[in-house]
Amino acid sequence: MTRSFVGRTSGPEAIRPELAQPGSELQPPPTVRTISRPGSTQLRFGVTMLWLSLIVLLPLTAIAWQAVDGGWQAFWLAISSHAALEAFRVTLTASVVVTVFNMVFGLLTAWVLVRDDFPGKALLDVFIDLPFALPTIVTSLVMLALYGKNSPVGLHLQHTPPGVMVALAFVTLPLVVRAVQPVLLEIDRDVEEAAASLGASGPKVLTSIVLPSLLPAVLSGAGLSFSRCVAEFGSVVTIGGQVPGKTEVSSQWIRALIENDDRTGAAAISIVLLSISFTVLILLRVLGGRTARREEKAAA
């Protein structure tokens, strides 16, 4: 789950990250008929729509259908039940805390990886992606081994909210880093040097030139991080312990509802969870896109 982060050394993406970002409003060039026969565009469109419908849209529609199966009354009851609200609270709190944490440390890490140099940096860079490649259940066991009852460092975080947050921070570690890195690589250092030669101090350059241009990328990474935290299940399973009101996240409550044979409730909570993470994702992308365009206009 990562944006392609190989630095683009030329082309419009260098200063306009939103061109590379899905969900942007920039239009492609008008339809080109080079790799299409007349009419094959429609075929391609049809096949693509069929594929996406079958795999993505149909299942999600089934959830929406089941969620309103008992009427709006049942829907409301399910999402406002004590356990559901507690689960939302736990999930959102943990997600916000972890996302903010990631924004700070992700930015710092990207900075060090791009602007600093020390032996082993390249190895570290590769290793950052480990949480992406690791199965979530493995993460959960690893976290339990380190912060559970038999913790070798004396930290016992099992069945506590900090335990859940540590697991979430692990799986979302690469997201902000990988969003910021390519932008940091591309930043036009001439502007910084010009500002410095005009007498602006280091911190001033940082806050008025560098950070603003990184903001869209940080926001984009934060959006991904938040969405992932809200949706996460496997990595908090063993270390969290599913304590209602403390460490039970919404995805676990959904599973409990299925195990208790309450499909309508499970579908209802799913719809709410989906809406939250999807909205935040889109919002931060749009925000990031707008900020980037504003930056460009200012720079032009």
Next chain:
Amino acid sequence: MKSLPWARYLTRYVVLAYIGVMLILPVILILWRTFRPGFSQFYDWISTPAAISALNLSLLVVAIVLPLNVVFGVMTAILLARNRFRGRGVLQAVVDLPFAVSPIIVGVALILLWGSAGALGFVENDFGFKIIFGTPGIVLASIFVTLPFVIREVQPVLQEVGTEQEQAAATLGSNWWQTFWRVTLPSIGWGLTYGVVLTTARTLGEFGGVIMVSSNLPGESQTLTLLVNDRYNRGAEYGAYALSTMLMGVAVAFLVVKTIVQVRRKRARQA
């Protein structure tokens, strides 16, 4: 920008401490716990019949998911990159949806759709074709979560590369298939490979969706991740750690492959 040396060292060591505690410490601990009893113990636990079956099933799922995602993913990417039509934004958003969906929700959705009491339950009831509690369920869940990867890696490349080469080929008289095979496909080569690596890693690691739709029978319908969970639940802790370490080794192998792909990609662009 010249930064003060102390600020530089402070940032560097803060970040190293962060990565060390978050990433390196857990990995070292697991490796230690796994190999302390000796390598033969480790090997025994990753070669039990159930483990081999789990590996077979996981690889089978990858073998089905990959080609489907590559074919349809490239098709979708071409559509999004080259064509202009109403609803393009919506399509783009649909491609992004799997990122916002919790794996548990994927499982719930598939059960509601394909279960015997579900909307498309006739497939199981009338044709006897099991999707939930069968391998197709695991495949569908895996395709759902890995759908965006190939598309998102190929689409920007297509947009960046532009259509000049394809137009040139067209004017030189090649038909659409030749143009696709000889011009488009090689140009997206690295992006596609990257997407393939991500898809494979994610498919092997899928847990939340699979645990809902699989019948979880050892030797038949357990993937590697389900077996890790099973072992932990029944108290075979060491077995769970051993298999986890194996999966971690596979993850590291993917990281290495990914880096090689990226380096080659960079080099190819600069050429």
Next chain:
Amino acid sequence: MPQRLNDIRSAWRWRPVATLALVAGLVAACEGGASDVVGGGALTNVNAKITLVAYSVPEPGWSKVIPVFNASPEGKGLQVVTSYAASADQSRGVVEGKPADIVNFSVEPDITRLVKAGKVSPDWDKDGGRGIPFGSVVTLVVRKGNPKNIKGWDDLLRPDVEVVTPSPLSSGSAKWNLLAPYAAKSNGGRDSRGGIEFISKLVHEHVKLRPSSGRLATSVFVEGSGDVLISYENEAIAIERQGKPVEHILPEQTFKIENPVAVVTTSPHLDAANAFNNFQYTAAAQTAWAQAGFRAVDPAVANNFRDQYPVPVKLWTIDDLGGWSTADPQLFDKNTGSITKIYQEATG
């Protein structure tokens, strides 16, 4: 330019494909199976396979009994694949199509669900064994040394005691766990208000978690949450044998646990499943069950092990409460059961 294209194409095409082919080849050469036992405990000459879908805690028992079965003439070459999870969850799964040839649930209602769905014959409990080859009793599991000095049900209501017990909506264990104090406090169901009052206080004030199965409740307790775990005696014995720092107490009044086993009539391996089912009542199987921590139903075998399995002062049974057909709807019905309602109020 053509040189670069050829370079790219050749490089990324053959190498990963070659690796994949190599891996696939290696993997195809190794055969899998259902056994997850280290050191080749797998069955050779498998000529048939049946699937056992069970509740979450009987694994120590089945692991002992299945090899005994395979060593016997009836069970030669018959591989038994096992699945363990929360009882009601498994039961609903089988109704929805989870493959099963023989089922072993924690409580009878989970079998009744299958009878209603046409998957189990209504006569499943009509034979001599009444469909119940083994059982247990409800016990209280505490930390080693019993630091909180728990002796009986009343101690659970002390202010400093946190109780761990699974959720009755998905777990069979949970039902037994709550029937025990209910029967004790309601004098065998005669004073149901007294029983419900006790359960209400227990669940509202002392139960903080809702693990979905007996096994998950044990995990959560072993990992450090709670002071007392209500569980099966066989589960307590199993975790003690694993070396976990716990011990179990038999309250003066407790409940007799009877775990049913039934053959799925829609199974394609009916003979094999029946053979396996009937085997459970033989002396060899009963001895294996007793050795694994379960209470055997065969009186002769039970007698041999009577030192290991003490008899409580008062042992209530489901028949005292009118049988499952009365007690289950009254107490555990999803919408109207009195205990279910308490749970839903308390935990949302």
